[in-house]
Amino acid sequence: MNKAIFLDRDGTINADKHYLHRIEDFEFLPGVIEALQKLQSAGYLMLIITNQSGIARGFYTEDDFLKLKCWMCEKLSLLGVKITDVLYCPHLPDAKIEKYRRVCNCRKPALGLFEQAIEKYRIDLSQSWCIGDKIRDCSLVEKSECRGFLIGNNEDAAVIDDVKKGKYRNVRYADNLLQAAEFIIGEEKL
Ligand SMILES: [Zn+2]
Numbered sequence: 001m002n003k004a005i006f007l008d009r010d011g012t013i014n015a016d017k018h019y020l021h022r023i024e025d026f027e028f029l030p031g032v033i034e035a036l037q038k039l040q041s042a043g044y045l046m047l048i049i050t051n052q053s054g055i056a057r058g059f060y061t062e063d064d065f066l067k068l069k070c071w072m073c074e075k076l077s078l079l080g081v082k083i084t085d086v087l088y089c090p091h092l093p094d095a096k097i098e099k100y101r102r103v104c105n106c107r108k109p110a111l112g113l114f115e116q117a118i119e120k121y122r123i124d125l126s127q128s129w130c131i132g133d134k135i136r137d138c139s140l141v142e143k144s145e146c147r148g149f150l151i152g153n154n155e156d157a158a159v160i161d162d163v164k165k166g167k168y169r170n171v172r173y174a175d176n177l178l179q180a181a182e183f184i185i186g187e188e189k190l
Contacts, residue, residue: 001124002045004084005184006114006140008132009050011154012177014072016133021060023071031178036081038181042188044128045084045121049113049137052088056095065090084121087113109139131180135159138171149173149180 010016013036015027036046054060065088073083089108095101106112117123130138130148134155138148148171150163163173174180 001122001127003043003127004045004047004117004121004123004129005039006117006128006130006137006146007046007048007177008108008134008137009048009086011133011152012131012137013048016154019054019057019059021054021064021068023068026068026072029176031176033076033079033081035176035178035181036076037079038178038185040081042185045123046082047084047117047121047123048086049108049117050086050088051108052090053092053095053107055090056092056097056100058096062090085117087117089113108134109136111140111143114140129180129184131177135163135168135171138168141168141170147171149183151176151180 007013010020013028013032014020015029017025020026040046052065055062055065069086076083089104089106091100091102091104091107093103104112118125126145128146130140130146131151132138133152135150138150140146141148150160150171151174160173162168163171174183
């Protein structure tokens with residue numbers, strides 16, 4: 001069994017810009033590379049799980065998304081970080097592009113992509129974590145032994161406040177990915 005970090009992409013790894021899809025607009029958030037290096041050294045698989053409704057909305061194509069994904073993974077690989085997989089949902093129930101118009105089971109908070117990854121990479125959820133800037137990135141935490149972090153300021157202030165007050169079981173708050181990574185690694189040493 002493997003342990004994993006289920007990472008959101010936009011707003012967690014890179015700055016969340018409106019339906020980002022151009023390589024030249026992609027910007028790693030501060031501390032992200034260091035955070036990923038540390039988590040990898042601690043033995044976690046890196047699984048990116050991302051909603052990409054911009055594909056359904058016709059703002060960019062699946063191919064645009066895949067090109068950016070390859071570029072990002074290569075960039076990280078040069079810095080010593082291996083992304084095990086990137087799983088994405090291109091759907092929306094009212095999509096402009098018909099091909100992607102459906103009520104799917106993979107758009108977070110739905111768990112479809114998590115379930116695929118858990119099976120394919122034999123993930124032990126009791127040793128794994130979800131990290132994202134929206135509470136829906138931690139939907140797996142509610143349903144399993146997996147723990148999670150909500151990071152940054154992109155979620156509603158009331159939700160952030162509730163997370164800080166401990167109202168979401170097993171979801172903690174951190175300012176950014178590096179802070180979350182340091183907590184996770186600190187926890188391992190206990
Ligand atoms: Zn989907």
